Amino acid sequence: MAQPPAEILPGTLDMLILRVLSRESLHGYGVAQRLQVLSEDVLQVGESSLYPALQRLLLNGYVEAEWGASENNRRARYYTLTAHGQKYLASERTNFDRYINAIQRVLHA
Amino acid sequence: MIRQLLARIRYRRFDRDLREELELHRALLTRDDADGAARAMGNELRMRELARDVWVRPSLDAWLQDLRDALRFATRRPAFTATVAGVLGLGVTVSVVAFSLLDALLLRPLPVDRPERLVYLRDPSFSYPIVREVQQRTTVFTSSFAWNLSQYDVDWGAGLQPALVMLASSAMYRTLGVGPQIGRLLAAHDDDATESAAVGVLSDRTWRTQLGADAAVIGRTVRIGDAMVTIVGVTPPGFFGVSPGRAPDITVPVLRAPRLRQSDRRMVIEPFAASFHVMARLADGVALEQADAAFQVAWRQALEAVTPASLPPQRRERFLGRRTGLVSAATGFSSVRNQFRQPLIVLAWFAGLLLVVTCATVTNMLVAGTWGRSREVAVRVAIGCGRMRLARQLLIEGLLLATGASVLALAIAPFLTRWLVSLVATSDAAVTVGWTVDARLLAAVTLLVVMCAAAFSIAPIVLALHVDTSTALRGGARQPAAHGGALGRSLVAVQIAVSVVLLIGAGLFTRSLARVLSVDPGFESRNLYSARIAVTVDPRAAIDALQEERGVEAAAVSLYPPISDRDGSWTQSIAIDGAAPLESSRFTFFNAVSPGFVSALRIPLVAGRDFSWADAAGNARVAIVNAAFARRFFADENPIGHRVSVGLDASRRDLTIVGIAADTRYQRLQEERREIVYVPLAQAAESVGARELFATIRARRAAIDDAESLRQRIAALNPDRAVRLEAVSDRIRQSLVTERALSSVALSLAACALVLSCAGVFGVMSHLVSRRMQEIGIRMALGARAAQVLRQMLGQTMAIAAGGVAIGSAVAFASVRRIEGLLHVSSSDAITYAAAAGTTLVLAAVAGWIPARRAAAIAPTTALRAD
Numbered sequence: 001m002a003q004p005p006a007e008i009l010p011g012t013l014d015m016l017i018l019r020v021l022s023r024e025s026l027h028g029y030g031v032a033q034r035l036q037v038l039s040e041d042v043l044q045v046g047e048s049s050l051y052p053a054l055q056r057l058l059l060n061g062y063v064e065a066e067w068g069a070s071e072n073n074r075r076a077r078y079y080t081l082t083a084h085g086q087k088y089l090a091s092e093r094t095n096f097d098r099y100i101n102a103i104q105r106v107l108h109a
Numbered sequence: 110m111i112r113q114l115l116a117r118i119r120y121r122r123f124d125r126d127l128r129e130e131l132e133l134h135r136a137l138l139t140r141d142d143a144d145g146a147a148r149a150m151g152n153e154l155r156m157r158e159l160a161r162d163v164w165v166r167p168s169l170d171a172w173l174q175d176l177r178d179a180l181r182f183a184t185r186r187p188a189f190t191a192t193v194a195g196v197l198g199l200g201v202t203v204s205v206v207a208f209s210l211l212d213a214l215l216l217r218p219l220p221v222d223r224p225e226r227l228v229y230l231r232d233p234s235f236s237y238p239i240v241r242e243v244q245q246r247t248t249v250f251t252s253s254f255a256w257n258l259s260q261y262d263v264d265w266g267a268g269l270q271p272a273l274v275m276l277a278s279s280a281m282y283r284t285l286g287v288g289p290q291i292g293r294l295l296a297a298h299d300d301d302a303t304e305s306a307a308v309g310v311l312s313d314r315t316w317r318t319q320l321g322a323d324a325a326v327i328g329r330t331v332r333i334g335d336a337m338v339t340i341v342g343v344t345p346p347g348f349f350g351v352s353p354g355r356a357p358d359i360t361v362p363v364l365r366a367p368r369l370r371q372s373d374r375r376m377v378i379e380p381f382a383a384s385f386h387v388m389a390r391l392a393d394g395v396a397l398e399q400a401d402a403a404f405q406v407a408w409r410q411a412l413e414a415v416t417p418a419s420l421p422p423q424r425r426e427r428f429l430g431r432r433t434g435l436v437s438a439a440t441g442f443s444s445v446r447n448q449f450r451q452p453l454i455v456l457a458w459f460a461g462l463l464l465v466v467t468c469a470t471v472t473n474m475l476v477a478g479t480w481g482r483s484r485e486v487a488v489r490v491a492i493g494c495g496r497m498r499l500a501r502q503l504l505i506e507g508l509l510l511a512t513g514a515s516v517l518a519l520a521i522a523p524f525l526t527r528w529l530v531s532l533v534a535t536s537d538a539a540v541t542v543g544w545t546v547d548a549r550l551l552a553a554v555t556l557l558v559v560m561c562a563a564a565f566s567i568a569p570i571v572l573a574l575h576v577d578t579s580t581a582l583r584g585g586a587r588q589p590a591a592h593g594g595a596l597g598r599s600l601v602a603v604q605i606a607v608s609v610v611l612l613i614g615a616g617l618f619t620r621s622l623a624r625v626l627s628v629d630p631g632f633e634s635r636n637l638y639s640a641r642i643a644v645t646v647d648p649r650a651a652i653d654a655l656q657e658e659r660g661v662e663a664a665a666v667s668l669y670p671p672i673s674d675r676d677g678s679w680t681q682s683i684a685i686d687g688a689a690p691l692e693s694s695r696f697t698f699f700n701a702v703s704p705g706f707v708s709a710l711r712i713p714l715v716a717g718r719d720f721s722w723a724d725a726a727g728n729a730r731v732a733i734v735n736a737a738f739a740r741r742f743f744a745d746e747n748p749i750g751h752r753v754s755v756g757l758d759a760s761r762r763d764l765t766i767v768g769i770a771a772d773t774r775y776q777r778l779q780e781e782r783r784e785i786v787y788v789p790l791a792q793a794a795e796s797v798g799a800r801e802l803f804a805t806i807r808a809r810r811a812a813i814d815d816a817e818s819l820r821q822r823i824a825a826l827n828p829d830r831a832v833r834l835e836a837v838s839d840r841i842r843q844s845l846v847t848e849r850a851l852s853s854v855a856l857s858l859a860a861c862a863l864v865l866s867c868a869g870v871f872g873v874m875s876h877l878v879s880r881r882m883q884e885i886g887i888r889m890a891l892g893a894r895a896a897q898v899l900r901q902m903l904g905q906t907m908a909i910a911a912g913g914v915a916i917g918s919a920v921a922f923a924s925v926r927r928i929e930g931l932l933h934v935s936s937s938d939a940i941t942y943a944a945a946a947g948t949t950l951v952l953a954a955v956a957g958w959i960p961a962r963r964a965a966a967i968a969p970t971t972a973l974r975a976d
Contacts, residue, residue: 028130029137047134051127052159070133072140077130 008043013053014062015096016043018081018089021063027076028054054079062088127160171498172505179506183513186478193474193510197565198517199861200460200467201557205518206525207460208553211453213542214353217549219441221348222286226391227438228400234383235433237363237376242411243387249400253389254278255363258355258444261370262830264332265319269831272315273541274333275350275357276366276385282344284390285351292327292342299362307365309338313346314541315358333361334369335829349541351388351438354445356541370800380415381428388438401435408433445540449533451931452851456529459614459858462607464561466862469600469607470869471510472565476597477876479503479569486573500570507566511558519546519554532850535843568596594880597873598909604866605913606920609949611862613921614928615855616941621933622852625845631773632671632710636662637837638806638813639670642826648703648790648802649722651826655806658819663807665706666790670803671837673776674844683786684754685742687763697738698775698785699755701793707733707770709807715739717749717768724789731789732764736772738784753786764788777844779933801830805837851931863949866913867956874906874960882967890969899965906957907950914946921945 008016020026020034031054032045057063062085070076081089183190218224235243240255247253256277263272279295287294294310311326320326330337338361349356363385367374376384391400409429416428479486489499523544534540642651648666655664669676680696704720715736724731732753739748752763764786775783790802804826806819813819816834824832842849878885885898925936934941 027133029134032134033141047131048159051131055160070137072136074133074136075129076133077126 008045008049012096013045013049014057015089015092016045017050017053017057018062018085018092021079021081022086022089025066025078025080027068027070027078029076031079057085060088061085124157127157131157172501175498175502175505176509178502179509182506183509189474189478190510190513193471194513194517196467196474196865197471197510197514197561198521200464201511201514201554201561202518202521202525203460203858203861204464204557205515205522205550205554206529207453207457209522209526209544209550210529210542211457212549212553213545214443214446214449214453216440217353218439219285219351219353223390224439224441225437227284228389228391228397228435229438229442230387230433231436232431232433233386233442235385235387236380236382236415237385238378238380239411239415240385240387242414243404243407246407246410247389247404248407249392249395249403250389251392252280252284253387254281254284255385255387256281256351257363257376257385258350258352258357261334263334263358265315266331269332269829271831271833272333272358273355274369275360276363277360278363281351281360281388284388285348287344287348289342290345291324292340294342294344295360295362300364307333307336307338307361307368308341309333309359309361311340311343311359312350312357313344313348314356316343319358331359333359336365336368338365338369351441352443352445353441354443354449354540354542373800380417386442388442389435397435397437404435445542448847451928452847455614455851455928455931456854459611459855462611463858463862464557466604466607466865468561468564469604470865471561472568473597473600473869473872475507475565475569476572477872479572482573496574499573503570503573504562504566507562507569508558511562514561515554515558529850529854532853533846535846572596594873594877597876601866601869601873602909602913602916604862604869605910605949605953606917608859608862608866609914609917609945610921610924611855611859612945612949613918613941614925615852615859616945617925617928617932617934617936617938618848618852618855620938620941621931622845622848624933625779625848626841628774628778630672630778630841631771632712634671634837634841636808636811637671637710638808638834639837639840640804640806640823640827640832640834641801641830642666642804642823643829644801646802646826651804652703652705654822654826655804655819658813658822659815660808660810660813660819661806662809663705663709665709665805666703666802667706667805668701668790668793668802669775670805670840671710672774672778672840672844674840676803678776681755686752687754698783699793700775700785700787701790702787703790706787706805707768709805710773711807712773713771715769715771716747717766719768720787720789722791725791728792730762730764730792731767733768733770733787734766735770735783735785735787737782738786739769741784778841779845779848801827847931848933863952866949867952870906870910870953870956871959873909874902874957875963877905878902878960878964881964885964885967886969886971889967895965898967899961902961902964903954903957906953906961910950910953910957913953914949917949918942918946 016035017031020031020038026034028047028050032047032050035043035045054063054065057079058065062082063079064082065077065079067075068078219227221227230243235255237255244250244253254277256275258273258275260271261274262269263274264270265272277295279297279299282288282294289310290313292310295308299308309331311320316322316326320329326340327342328339330339332338338359340359344360350360361369364377366377376382391397395403412429412431416425418425420428486499490496526542526544530540530542651666652664655661669678679699679701681699683697702720704722704724707714707719717733720731720733734748734753742748743751748766748769751766753766754761754763756762770785770787772782773785774780775785804823820832820834823834885893889895889898921942922937929936
């Protein structure tokens with residue numbers, strides 16, 4: 001049996017969503033799917049964290065939302081990364097890399 | 110914050126979008142992974158709330174929730190809410206009215222262009238020639254104007270009636286930066302030629318009330334005094350001239366004054382008349398001190414220019430020594446203000462104190478209310494309501510109550526204002542202060558609401574925070590007793606203390622009024638009437654005509670009526686038997702009277718004789734002096750045959766004293782005893798520029814027989830003026846407007862405070878009794894008698910009341926010195942203090958007696974069975 005999906009590290013969800021959206025515009029479910037696929041089923045995000053996070057990103061202007069048709073022909077809200085979001089993602093990534101490296105160094109010391 | 114509010118407003122759509130998005134999510138999830146769907150099917154509601162919270166911060170939501178709760182709570186107990194709001198509304202109303210009047214008369218800047226750059230000349234009345242000189246010599250003003258307000262009889266088209274006429278230089282409107290509403294305002298050419306047509310500018314108020322806001326009014330003529338005046342324009346609404354409380358009905362150029370009233374010619378040509386006030390706008394960039402320094406130079410030059418070189422050096426010196434200076438006129442210049450400044454400040458203090466009493470009352474009511482809610486409070490705390498949230502809710506409730514009270518206050522205030530103004534306005538001295546709601550007032554009301562809410566919410570909040578959750582939940586009737594009980598008692602003591610202060614103040618004013626009213630005017634005011642008659646009428650013919658009336662016992666004519674009050678006075682410095690003139694600070698008062706004046710007023714003649722018609726213009730000059738005059742200048746000597754000299758040098762006249770009359774009050778009842786000289790009317794004509802004369806009529810009975818016929822006769826004697834026939838007792842009453850207003854207002858407010866305090870005593874004691882029901886029951890079961898219980902409970906009441914009375918008396922004693930100027934009794938008048946303390950103690954005892962009786966009537970069995 002596969003290992004149970006891991007909790008997403010606190011504070012990283014926004015960055016992960018932005019990263020996913022940096023490739024293409026997706027609706028909420030798409031974001032969750034893509035996260036799961038890209039992380040090879042390790043990261044699973046529940047709707048109760050996903051949608052508040054998306055709203056937060058909207059509020060801060062990192063993403064834009066637009067209503068479009070989904071694959072099953074229902075109305076779906078598609079999220080797109082903004083230039084502002086791009087910048088934010090880049091800075092978050094740098095920070096996160098430094099942070100992870102630091103942890104790694106400590107653990108492997 | 111704005112985005113949050115927007116999100117709130119768009120909440121419905123937001124929520125719908127979110128739900129739709131979520132349904133899609135679920136649908137896709139079910140398609141891909143049937144098992145996972147069930148697992149992920151978390152709490153949808155929770156998720157939606159979380160998503161929404163991103164936009165709408167929970168705090169705002171909670172505030173709105175609290176507001177809803179407070180509203181619900183208020184409407185659930187309508188009687189309680191109405192009582193609290195009503196009590197508070199009373200206090201807020203009085204404060205709002207006091208602020209409104211204070212602001213209108215003392216504080217609010219003139220509603221004109223940059224009022225802070227306006228100045229007026231201190232020491233405040235000047236002659237027109239000197240004003241002209243000053244205007245020509247001063248460079249620190251961009252413009253300046255002279256003005257004066259006086260009462261004239263004006264015929265707007267429906268008969269003569271008194272109106273306030275402003276005489277002003279045309280530069281007034283330019284100086285103030287005011288344009289016409291319709292027509293034109295005064296122009297420079299109106300100032301020049303004395304002979305051109307008289308024109309006038311109407312105030313907006315008069316245009317509306319007297320002339321029906323008719324735009325065709327331009328070009329119409331109205332009669333003012335002796336002249337027909339053409340209306341050329343109307344000032345904008347809101348503009349009331351420069352004197353708060355004294356808004357003119359119509360404004361006429363200064364130099365037209367003699368046409369309105371022949372006798373006013375002196376006013377514009379005589380260099381030492383004191384008829385005009387001067388206001389000016391400072392040149393840009395000139396500070397007041399700078400301007401004043403420059404002005405002083407111009408002032409001295411102007412004095413030199415108008416003072417004739419021919420004057421004797423001593424008098425010349427005196428005229429040249431006159432000083433004045435510039436004072437800021439940002440809030441205007443008003444005689445009404447000067448008259449009512451102190452009473453208004455007293456009113457403001459009284460209002461503030463009443464507000465303290467009402468806040469204390471409300472606190473006590475809310476505290477009692479919180480006790481009643483201790484169960485609710487406990488439940489809320491138990492299910493996790495934060496104490497801060499609880500405090501906030503109580504504060505919101507307080508704010509809501511205060512807001513309700515202020516709405517009530519704004520509804521009542523106009524009526525109260527009208528009543529207050531009607532107390533001080535008399536027929537011949539209109540006080541034009543109305544109720545207006547403006548930004549300043551609203552700001553004041555808001556501040557008041559917040560202050561009150563904060564003041565009376567503190568106690569319930571503290572109390573709620575100390576609610577013992579477990580006891581309250583268990584349903585114990587036992588409330589946080591000790592703490593709240595002491596609070597209630599001290600609040601009541603404060604209320605009583607404040608009430609005592611108010612009562613003492615009101616008592617002092619009332620005693621002053623009574624003292625003044627009991628003053629003997631020196632003549633018999635009963636059945637005595639006075640009426641204006643034209644200065645051109647022959648006094649003898651007038652007296653004969655009046656005495657033909659059936660109800661008239663005697664009549665006389667004089668320059669000033671008994672209790673002259675606003676009709677003014679005539680003073681001169683005098684010398685005795687040709688000695689050097691007395692440079693005394695005290696002038697002697699003069700009145701010119703016809704023969705029979707002394708007897709018509711029933712002033713006892715102490716010695717000598719009354720005037721007769723033989724004391725005519727060409728004959729020997731004579732005078733009657735009053736007893737005070739005789740005492741001051743002649744001590745034990747007999748003054749009859751001695752001479753009184755008036756005027757100086759060439760204009761000096763010697764009057765031989767032929768009689769001594771008893772002392773009378775000249776202008777007001779409350780004045781000091783004055784030295785009075787009566788001269789025959791026929792011999793005074795040339796020295797007095799009289800505008801009008803007064804007939805004094807003694808009626809046979811209180812109601813004049815056939816008053817209408819008398820009025821017609823007076824109208825015939827005074828064809829150009831409205832008939833003003835008034836009882837001298839009414840003149841006395843009118844001369845006491847300030848005293849009467851202060852007394853009735855202070856008494857009303859003190860009575861309100863006292864009633865609230867007694868209600869407080871009643872409430873606190875009732876509460877105490879119901880809380881100690883059990884204990885009293887036990888004691889009675891153990892043999893305590895009803896009388897003992899009654900005495901004990903009453904004792905508690907009296908302890909509170911006595912404490913309050915003691916503090917209140919001490920505070921009053923320390924502070925009444927400030928109102929000494931308004932009093933005619935000593936500010937430490939023992940009777941007033943005793944009466945205030947006695948009244949308060951008796952009423953408190955009555956209020957405390959009712960619950961005490963209830964305590965004494967407790968049946969031990971019932972009390973023990975409860976809980």
